[in-house]
Amino acid sequence: MDGVSIPLDHVLLLSALLFICGLLGLMMRRNIIFILVSLEVMLNASAVAFVAAGARWGQADGQIVFMMILAVAAAEVAVGLGLVLQIQRRFKNLDMDDANRMRG
Amino acid sequence: MLELILFYMASTIALVSTILALTRANATHALIYLILSLLAVAVVFYLIGAPFAAALEVVIYAGAIMVLFIFVIMMLNLGEKGDRREKQLLKPQVWIVPVIFALLLLVELVLVLSKSVPATTQGLVTSKQVGLTLFGPYVLAVEIASMLLLAGLVGAYHLGRRYLEEGREE
Amino acid sequence: MLKLLPLIPLFPLVSSILLMVTLGKMPKRIVAILGAGSVGLAAVTTLLVGLAFMESGQPHHQILWTWIHVGNFSPDIAFYLDGLTLVMMSVITGVGFLIHLFSAEFMEDDASFSRYFAYLNMFVFAMLILVMADNLLLLYLGWEGVGACSYLLIGFWYQDPTNGAAARKAFVVTRIGDAALAVGLFLLFTELGTLDIQPLAEAAKSQWQVGDTLPVIACLLLLGGAVGKSAQLPLHTWLPDAMAGPTPVSALIHAATMVTAGVYLIARTHELFLLAPPAMLAVALVGLITSLMAAFTALNQHDIKRILAYSTISQIGYMFLALGVGAWAAGIFHLVTHAFFKALLFLAAGAVIHCLHHEHNIFKMGGLRTRLPVVFWSFLIGSAALAALPLTSGFFSKDMILLQAYELPKFGPWLWAGGLLGALLTAIYSFRLVFVVFFGETKMEPDKQPGTRMAVPLSLLCVLSLVGGFFALPLVPLESVFPVAGEHHPSHLIEGISIAIPLIGLAIAYFVYLGGQLKVDGLVNSSGGQVLKKFWFSGWAMDWLYDKLWVRPYKFLAYILRRECMDDIYNVIVKFCQFLFMALSRTQTGRLRWYATSMVFGLILVIALLQGVIQ
Numbered sequence: 001m002d003g004v005s006i007p008l009d010h011v012l013l014l015s016a017l018l019f020i021c022g023l024l025g026l027m028m029r030r031n032i033i034f035i036l037v038s039l040e041v042m043l044n045a046s047a048v049a050f051v052a053a054g055a056r057w058g059q060a061d062g063q064i065v066f067m068m069i070l071a072v073a074a075a076e077v078a079v080g081l082g083l084v085l086q087i088q089r090r091f092k093n094l095d096m097d098d099a100n101r102m103r104g
Numbered sequence: 105m106l107e108l109i110l111f112y113m114a115s116t117i118a119l120v121s122t123i124l125a126l127t128r129a130n131a132t133h134a135l136i137y138l139i140l141s142l143l144a145v146a147v148v149f150y151l152i153g154a155p156f157a158a159a160l161e162v163v164i165y166a167g168a169i170m171v172l173f174i175f176v177i178m179m180l181n182l183g184e185k186g187d188r189r190e191k192q193l194l195k196p197q198v199w200i201v202p203v204i205f206a207l208l209l210l211v212e213l214v215l216v217l218s219k220s221v222p223a224t225t226q227g228l229v230t231s232k233q234v235g236l237t238l239f240g241p242y243v244l245a246v247e248i249a250s251m252l253l254l255a256g257l258v259g260a261y262h263l264g265r266r267y268l269e270e271g272r273e274e
Numbered sequence: 275m276l277k278l279l280p281l282i283p284l285f286p287l288v289s290s291i292l293l294m295v296t297l298g299k300m301p302k303r304i305v306a307i308l309g310a311g312s313v314g315l316a317a318v319t320t321l322l323v324g325l326a327f328m329e330s331g332q333p334h335h336q337i338l339w340t341w342i343h344v345g346n347f348s349p350d351i352a353f354y355l356d357g358l359t360l361v362m363m364s365v366i367t368g369v370g371f372l373i374h375l376f377s378a379e380f381m382e383d384d385a386s387f388s389r390y391f392a393y394l395n396m397f398v399f400a401m402l403i404l405v406m407a408d409n410l411l412l413l414y415l416g417w418e419g420v421g422a423c424s425y426l427l428i429g430f431w432y433q434d435p436t437n438g439a440a441a442r443k444a445f446v447v448t449r450i451g452d453a454a455l456a457v458g459l460f461l462l463f464t465e466l467g468t469l470d471i472q473p474l475a476e477a478a479k480s481q482w483q484v485g486d487t488l489p490v491i492a493c494l495l496l497l498g499g500a501v502g503k504s505a506q507l508p509l510h511t512w513l514p515d516a517m518a519g520p521t522p523v524s525a526l527i528h529a530a531t532m533v534t535a536g537v538y539l540i541a542r543t544h545e546l547f548l549l550a551p552p553a554m555l556a557v558a559l560v561g562l563i564t565s566l567m568a569a570f571t572a573l574n575q576h577d578i579k580r581i582l583a584y585s586t587i588s589q590i591g592y593m594f595l596a597l598g599v600g601a602w603a604a605g606i607f608h609l610v611t612h613a614f615f616k617a618l619l620f621l622a623a624g625a626v627i628h629c630l631h632h633e634h635n636i637f638k639m640g641g642l643r644t645r646l647p648v649v650f651w652s653f654l655i656g657s658a659a660l661a662a663l664p665l666t667s668g669f670f671s672k673d674m675i676l677l678q679a680y681e682l683p684k685f686g687p688w689l690w691a692g693g694l695l696g697a698l699l700t701a702i703y704s705f706r707l708v709f710v711v712f713f714g715e716t717k718m719e720p721d722k723q724p725g726t727r728m729a730v731p732l733s734l735l736c737v738l739s740l741v742g743g744f745f746a747l748p749l750v751p752l753e754s755v756f757p758v759a760g761e762h763h764p765s766h767l768i769e770g771i772s773i774a775i776p777l778i779g780l781a782i783a784y785f786v787y788l789g790g791q792l793k794v795d796g797l798v799n800s801s802g803g804q805v806l807k808k809f810w811f812s813g814w815a816m817d818w819l820y821d822k823l824w825v826r827p828y829k830f831l832a833y834i835l836r837r838e839c840m841d842d843i844y845n846v847i848v849k850f851c852q853f854l855f856m857a858l859s860r861t862q863t864g865r866l867r868w869y870a871t872s873m874v875f876g877l878i879l880v881i882a883l884l885q886g887v888i889q
Contacts, residue, residue, distance in 0.1 A: 005224030006111050006152050009217050014115045014148065016213040018122060020206045025126035026870045027202035033131045033177060035866065037138055041122055044165065048145060055152045058226035060237040063157045064245070067238070070164050071249040075256025077169050081176040082263025088180055100864030205874050212881045 011052040018045035032087060032094045036080050043073045111151050118144035131177045135170060142166040156231040275326035276334045279353050282319050282363065283402040285312040290395035293388045302387050309391030310374035313398055317367035324360050335408060342411075349469055354408035357755045361606060362405040362538055365613045369530045370398050372731035376621050377522040379727035380628055384520075390430060394526070397423035401531050405538060410459050410469040413539070417455070417503065420532045421448050427527060428519040437518045444512040451502015451509050455539075458495030461488070462546075475545035482549050493546055493553035497560070500536030504590050507564040511816050513587055517579040521624030524579060529586050529616035534609050537593045544602050544756065555685070558598020562692045565591025567814050569699035573706070574811040577634045578623050581707055584813070585660065586616055588696060592675055595693060599686070601678035602756040607743075608671035614742050615659035615668055618735035622652040625728050626711065629720040636707060641716035648724060650712050652732045657708045659739040661701035661776045667743030669776075672697065676772050690768075694775050701779025709787040 022045060025038030047069045054062015084094065091098050118141045125137035142165050149158035238246060289312035293305060300308075327334060333356040341351050353359075374394065381390050400419025407413040422445075429441030463469055465488055466477040482489045500506070505513035505528075516528055527533070540547060540557060547554050565588045572584035589612050596605030626642065626649055627634060643650045659668035676697070680690040724732070809815055861872070 006107060008223040008225060009220060010111070010115075011148070011152060011225075012217055012220075013214070014118070016210070016217065017119055018145075020210050020213070021119065021122045021126060023209065023870075023874055024199075024202050024206045027205070027867055027874060028199045029126065030867065031131070033173075034126065034134065037134060037173070038126060040138065040169070041126070041141070044142065044145060047161075048148065051149055051154050051157045052152060052225070055154050055225040055229065056223055058153075058229060060229050060234040061242075063154055063160075063229065063234050064238050064242050066157050067160065068245060068249055070160060071252055073165070074169055075252050077172060078256045078260035079263065081172065082260045084176065085180070085264055094180075096866045099866070102862065102864045202871065202874075205871065205878065208878050209874065209881075212878060212885065215885065216881070 008052060008056050012049060015045050015049040015052065018042075018048065021045075030095050030097050032084050032096050035096065036077065036084070039080075040073060040077070043069060043076075107151050111148060114144045114147040114151065117141075118148065132174065135174050135177070139166050139170050142170070152225045153228045156229070156234045275322055276330070276355070277336070278319055278323055279334065279336050279355060279406070280338060282316045282323065282367065283399050283406065285316045285319070286395040286398040286402070288312065290392050290399060293392035293395065297388055297392070298386075300388060302382065305388045305391055306378040306382075309388075309395055310371065310378055312395055313367060313371045313374045316398070316402070317364075317371045320360075320363045320367045323355070324364065327355055327360055346467070347463070347469075349409045349411040351412060352408040353406040354471065355406070358538075358541060358606065359405055361610060362534075363402065365610055366398060366401050366405065366531050369613050369617050369735075370526060372734055373522050373526045373530075373617060373621065376525075376624070376728050376731045377520070379725050380522055380624055381520060386430070390427075390520070393423055393426045393430070394523070397427065397527060397532075401535070404535055408471060410462070410471060410474070410543075413471075413542075414455065414459060417452065417499075417535060420527070420535060421445065421452065421503070424448075424516070424527050424532055427523040428516045430519050430523065434518075440512075440515040440518040444516045447509050447512040448502045451499045451536075454495050454502070455499025458492050458499060461492045461495065465492070471542060475543075478546050478549060484549050485551060486549065489546055489550040490553050493543075493550040494556060496539060496543060496546070497553060497557055500539050500594075501560060502536075503539075504533045504536030504594070505587050506536070506560050506591060506594060507567065508816070510564060510568070510587050511813065511820060514580050514583045514813065517577070517583050521579065521620060521627060524583070525617045525620035525624065528583065529620050530613035533586060533590055534593070534613070537590065537597065537605060537609055540594075540597045541602055541606055541756075544597075547597075548600075548757075554598050554600065556598070558595050558679075558682075558685075558689060561591040561594025561596075561598055562689055562696075563591075564588070565595065565696045566692060566699070569696050569703065570810045571813045572703045573699060574807055576637055578626065578636050578639075578707065578711070579620075579634060581636070581703060582616070582619055582623060585619075585700070585704065588700060589616065589660070592672060592693065592696070595679060595689060596675040599679045599682045599689065601675055604671065604674040604678055608668075608675055611659065611667040611671040611739070611743055614735055615656045615666075615739040618652055618732065618739055619656040619660065621728070621732055621735065622649050622656060625649045625652075625724045625732065628728075629722050629724060630718055631721060633718060636710045639711045639718055640714040641712070642720065643712040645716065645720050646723070648729050648732060652736055653708055653712065655736045655739055657704040660704045661779060662697060663701075663776050663780065664773055665740075667739050667741070669773075670743030673769075673772055677768070680768060694771065697772075697775050698779045698782075701776040702783045705780050705783035706787050709783060713788055 019042055022038045022040075022042035025041065026035055029035055029038065047066045050062045050065045050069065052062070054060065054065070087099065088094060121137045121141040121144065125134045125141060128134040128137065142161060146158040146161040146166075149155070149161060289308050293300075293308060333354065335352065335354050337350045337352040339351050341349050374391070377390065377394065381387055384390065397420060400416050400423055402416070404413055404416025404420060407416060425441045425445040428444050429438045431437050432441075459469065462474065466474055466481065468474055468477060478489065502509040513528060513533070517524055519527075547557070568584045568588035568591065572581050572588065575581045575584060589608070593605045593608050593612070596602070596608060626639070626646065629646060629649075630639065633639065655666075659666040662668040662672040676690055676693045679693055680686050682689060812818065861868075863869075
């Protein structure tokens with residue numbers, strides 16, 4: 001479909017809003033699952049920004065970076081969820097405020 | 105014109121479902137809302153002339169990563185107790201400071217955006233273009249991404265193995 | 275022969291150092307020979323040098339080496355020998371030798387025998403430096419030296435805390451005077467550019483007019499120093515308490531030599547004082563008032579040494595009076611005769627104390643005339659000289675002072691009358707002492723007799739007290755030093771009164787204390803009398819006054835500042851750092867949400883900064 005002009009700053013505004021929502025979630029929630037979810041939201045928001053930028057110039061670079069972001073998100077989620085499993089085993093709950101002992 | 109309306113609708117859905125996702129008590133509900141948000145974002149991608157990105161968003165992000173999330177949560181088996189606990193934790197003094205900061209940040213970002221030169225999207229970027237660019241100038245990035253995924257794989261395996269083993273032993 | 279001059283202070287110095295190094299290891303005989311012998315050698319050398327000086331008739335200046343060299347200030351270690359120096363040196367070494375000899379027997383039972391002689395020799399050295407110095411800085415060195423040795427010797431029996439307190443009191447009070455003297459030296463150097471005494475006098479005469487303010491200030495400061503060292507008003511409170519030291523120490527330091535250092539200072543710088551008539555008047559008044567105060571106090575004491583101490587203060591007042599009216603030679607003359615008879619009195623008192631197992635209260639003694647004849651005659655002759663009975667040495671010197679005081683233009687007669695009153699009181703209290711201790715019934719038996727080493731000095735001093743004034747012998751060397759006073763011929767009435775007053779005093783003392791004809795008990799025991807007695811006994815309540823005025827406020831100040839206020843200011847810095855530490859370490863909570871929030875906050879700040887800076 002021929003991309004009829006969608007103003008770029010609107011898309012960037014969407015990206016910004018999504019990012020801020022992600023930040024809110026990161027700051028508010030204590031459950032580690034929700035913190036990881038917020039991280040995903042933030043990553044997604046930055047992906048939107050990249051794709052929009054690529055579309056502005058009509059080049060594929062934005063989408064390629066989007067793919068890199070996807071790879072990063074996947075790896076991070078995998079490792080993060082592994083850590084979540086360890087936390088659940090140790091603390092018997094997923095509250096991050098309990099994991100505040102700084103040792104070593 | 106139509107695209108503009110569709111764009112606004114999709115954006116609204118994305119935002120609302122994100123907010124909903126972050127304010128649920130039940131983790132599974134939140135993830136479902138998040139998947140919805142991702143789908144809306146895919147629509148936005150399609151509308152700005154990046155169909156390949158839209159497809160990737162649906163297939164990989166919503167289809168693989170979120171599913172992984174859901175699997176692990178079901179494995180953790182939090183149950184009803186977890187839900188009640190979560191409800192307790194959403195008290196006002198928890199969210200007042202983050203909201204203030206978020207609003208400040210929003211104001212700043214809007215200010216930044218308002219200074220930029222108005223521009224519009226240029227048109228369709230086909231998958232063929234993406235493929236040529238990916239294995240052209242960016243081929244090294246592909247290699248590095250695969251190494252990253254390998255690292256993630258090994259890490260996740262290692263971290264998860266102990267849990268599974270001890271879970272079985274207990 | 276004149277070149278032997280540096281040997282004179284060298285002998286006691288070497289002896290002192292030797293004794294300090296071998297403290298307690300040498301037998302007492304050797305220590306005594308070393309200690310007394312060194313001063314004896316110094317005395318002999320003084321005699322030889324003196325004869326050579328009298329032959330040559332010129333002042334002798336001998337520079338040893340340059341002491342300090344800073345900018346245009348370069349005082350030397352140098353000695354200046356003129357008539358005044360010679361007189362002082364003779365007194366110091368001569369009387370000093372006799373006292374050292376006396377001490378050999380007086381202190382023979384003491385365990386710290388060598389420490390005593392070490393200190394005493396060091397004192398003689400310092401005093402000699404003081405009188406032989408050719409510049410005021412070297413004089414100040416000797417000044418400080420005698421102050422230090424005085425402290426050491428007053429507190430000689432340091433095991434008793436009262437002795438230590440008395441020594442501290444002496445040191446602190448004289449220190450106040452020393453500070454005034456130092457400021458005076460600073461002023462003189464700043465104004466005149468030199469501290470060498472002869473050039474100083476020349477510069478002062480050329481630069482200042484008679485009656486200028488600067489010489490007055492400088493002389494008043496010098497007077498301040500002299501007042502401290504010579505125990506005059508207001509810095510006299512230390513001398514009676516200094517009697518806590520051994521009696522020969524009191525004889526040497528607090529009668530014959532150290533307390534006369536102030537008199538010497540003023541006499542040495544008389545050229546400056548001649549430029550400042552108000553200062554000279556101040557000197558005379560200080561001398562007179564002190565003399566009278568001390569005389570009244572001596573009348574009421576019952577400790578034999580304290581009577582003599584107050585008597586010393588009183589007699590030095592006479593010397594100050596003499597200096598203040600311009601009778602320089604008379605003042606020095608009185609210094610010499612006073613050295614003779616006061617040393618005699620102190621040594622005799624020491625003999626009494628030594629033979630009466632350390633009893634000090636005269637009312638517990640009595641009738642010792644028959645028991646201790648040598649001491650009795652010493653005391654009698656000494657008291658006669660003190661009271662200035664006719665033909666004793668004291669008579670000649672005191673008479674000279676009073677007559678020259680009378681001649682003074684404005685206040686002369688008043689000063690003379692005051693001096694006469696002082697003479698009357700002197701006679702009364704000195705013969706009171708003699709009659710109470712040596713006449714009447716024997717209350718305490720002496721357990722030993724004074725030996726040769728005590729008797730010989732006593733006898734020699736008796737002779738000197740009697741004939742030392744004849745022909746005004748000590749005055750001969752002084753003629754070249756001081757401006758000669760014009761010939762006076764006071765009327766015969768004045769002379770007659772001057773002669774009669776001491777005799778009247780003797781008579782009063784006889785009638786009260788010996789004959790009993792004059793009953794003063796009624797007067798003394800009345801309520802007014804008791805108050806007056808207490809007042810005079812405490813030295814006109816000066817100790818009480820000083821305690822209230824200086825000691826209490828100072829202690830209060832020290833108490834307020836005991837917590838080291840300056841440290842508190844630095845502690846504020848420490849406390850602030852600690853506060854910051856506590857505050858900042860609270861940010862390390864370990865909670866993920868807190869870190870995320872702070873990161874967001876930082877992000878806000880950075881974006882704001884970037885937006886503010888880069889438009």
